[in-house]
Amino acid sequence: MKHIRKLSGLALVTAGAVVLAGCSAGGADEGGGETAELKSLSIMAPYLVTNAPADGNEVQAALEEIAGVGLDITWVPNSSYGDKTNITLAGDDIPQVMVIQGKDPGFVRNAEAGAFWDLTEYLDDYPNLKTTFPEVQQSASVNGKVYGIFRARDVMRTAVIIRKDWLAAVGLDMPETTEDLYEVAKAFTEQDPDGNGVDDTYGLIIPKWPGAIGSNSPYDVIETWFGAGNRWTERDGELVPSFTTDEWLDAVAYEKELVDGGYVNPDYTTFDSAKWNEPFLNGKGGIIVDVHSRAGQLMNLLKESEPDGFDQYVDVAGNMTGPDGELTAHPTTGYSGFLAIPKTNVRTEADLRAVLEVLNKLNSAEAGPVLNNGIEGETFTLDGDLAVAVDDAPQELKDAVLSYSQLGMNVTGFQGYLPKQATEYEQEMYDKRKEIEASDSEHAVYDEAAAYVSETYVSKGAQLDIIISDARIQFIAGQIDLDGLKDAVALWRSSGGDDIITEINELSSQN
Template identity: 50%
Template sequence: MNTTPRRLLAGTVALATALLASACGSDDGGGGQSAGNELTMMVPLFGTAPDPGGEVHKAVEKVVGKKLKITWVPNAEYQDKTNVTLASDTIPQVMVIQGKIPSFVQAAQAGAFWELTDKLDKYPNLKAKSEQAERNASINGKVYGIYRVRPLLRSAVLYRKDWLDKLDLKVPETVDELYEVAKAFTEKDPDGNGKKDTYGLIIPKWPTPVFCSSSPYNVVETWFGAPNCYGDRGGKLVPTFDTEEFYTANRWLKKMVGEGLVNPDFATLDSGKWNDPFVQGKGGIIIDVNVRATQMYGLLKEQDPEKYGDKLAMGGNLKRSDGQKFSYPFDGYNGFLAVSKQSVRTEAELDEVLKALDRLATEEGQTLLANGIEGRNFKLENGFDVPIGDDDPAVKTINNDVDFAFIQLGTWATIGMGVYDAMPASEAEQENLKLRKELVELDLQTAVNNPTLPIVSPTYVSKGATLDPIVSDARVKYLAGEITEEQLRAEVERWHESGGDQVIAEINDLHAKLGGS
């Protein structure tokens, strides 16, 4: 079961038919280009499209050993463009696929993309760096793309350090300690202004209705021992909301909401404004990812250039009351580079394309994609990336091309995971970077992996957009006091009756076929 945010397509039968036709079309079709000396790609874009004659584009071509013809698509339009492209007869040789969206799953299973399950080991830089991540990225155990690596574990908790210091509190290690800190942040005037105008935990409205979506809710539920999306209970995989630990966790959160320890607008706060209460001194705790600390330091520095390093503390995943620890991991990947069978028709052409991607996955190639051009937009200092030439318009163009475009082709280096880390601007940030790595290694030991990540349930593909909001919306209403726990449980039952039982059956069947691991 794939839990990546997605928009389901209408007319899936017609699309699958079109995919089969395009995958098996004649050699003289509009999308059939020889591997040759040109590599065609479709890649998401977050800024201004790079100039094909620009420094970065030319440098990437030199590494790859081919001319690059890249269709850059604004990220907001990327999924729609992906769906249209997959149903057309002009699929580029390599596409960035942002997740197991239904159109790609159908395309891959219809034979429109090369299965790479047993092919990548011969390419040293494309070989999976993590068996767990590769398994997570697979579709029912089959690999249809070179996954773009992300940290397997990056969940963490950010705190207002100045508030902790003022109230003589330490970074929590248990859920009970987190509750006490949230209560103190709400009731003990941590900003010293003499008013009761602060609260502890900041939660935004989660931007997608997908139930297993790495939200603060999912992290907290895992801390209490609930499965990460699905888990084994009595030899059968069941969804997290079919366990009592799920309800225990949400009773805890509901208590915090009821006592005013959570931002009152948690059901509506725009996730794009999640930082604001923390930076503005209204709320003091954020449960999210560790790399958020880098962003937060930047915002705090704008507000207080002198003392910003004293305002942020970070901790890892928390133990529950009995001392047991269950840490929340992530997928370990963010989409993949898939190779089209329509435009790469033979094993020999596939080998040529994979060799080009293997060159791009070298340290030289990944440095170019994630850091830029050494000596032009950055220099190395004690092993760190130090920006240079910021006032040079040409360097600004290089930074734009790397940060907002070519970074999307990074398979093992990306923003926050470059070949070289950015030089921390202060001692506090350097210590945070060190702490981040220590917490990751510690929490990986207690990570609760989602066993359904490799599994794609047909019923979930067709009904997921209807099923997911049933429980996720009910959970928010329960936390807000709008419905009772009995009514929440009734919504869970409605999920089962609306197709959830079939999803569970398919997941367990597919899981067994994959060996049950």
């Protein structure tokens, strides 16, 4: 990527006017629609670092040159972004583009009341905004309508992280099925994998999960492997919660077997998730079911404590094939909020198309490396097609890159350079994780109701879901039997769950 020249504010405004002059006030954009003149674009976005980017920084200058307009960005600390969003929408000074961090009730109400542009019929007109991930766009929609350009995240992050040295000690291969995983967990518990002659190890490390049912816990992942779906699934033409299926009951029985056998840390109901790495590092537990980036965390920690032998401990597998012989992989939602366009200051279709043209440029192959990596030669250099971070780059510039990445959409795929790893082993493991990610993505099982917003769920869903997550733990711990677990599902249904199912299916039938 060539180094991008920094423009002055006046030059940027002039460039913007020139670029859009040919498609303003009666001109046409790529999609054939009328486009208004746009000299600057106002945006509200969060920043996750200590300080917001300084005025006139090089990252913004590079983006403005690509976009052809000035970018008037209001940066808001991430910790107060939700409150600021609500305050902004209630006021008169509303930007042309807002980062919306999720489909919370306030956003849904505003969107369905007409406060934001419905982009459903527009995005296909712009090659960089026409997504190659239709399932993710559907999940990010509100009852089938697209009110924002989603900010793509890795669809497939689930991995099984295993003590490689223990696996060699017990003479087993990397697991590929739920049965294999059970056998590895059993061997790690019973066969003294650390060779100290003491019965002091176990297989799976599972923390007390901070979220309720369907919040990507190790339990939720296993249940997807068993064919229960991912939060919601289709059965006989109807969308139903995964926990109403027979496969879910089979999966929870499997989870209970692991606990009953002693193959899970005994404090799984109280163990702090912030300490999840510790038993793996300290030689107490040998398996973690979580996002694959945790493998990188573990390798970095081992590298600090044992720099000469850190490559002996960590290996990674992907999603497990279930008992029916099918690989059903557990994905993320594939997005983290979206860029939405309020109607207050984008009043006409011509105004909308002008904004979309700029966003189309900001999701181009030229803008992607700036948003994801920064400025070549200053925050990164290239080794082949891999980015090498410039360690002595100014901290404020590195922080700016992290802030502007919040504007990254990547709806046609990652638009940047992947990072080069520090050692051959770390590169090998990183490449393996990416290969698993690509392979498992072909078997991703999405939440089939993710697009739909049930009014009953908005008001009661959080409380209802706790009924199920609590009952699941009680069953696994032996505090209730199978009938008690089924009773909890019946309680969920009678307390409002049946209304949620009805509403979700009514919304599904309309789209």
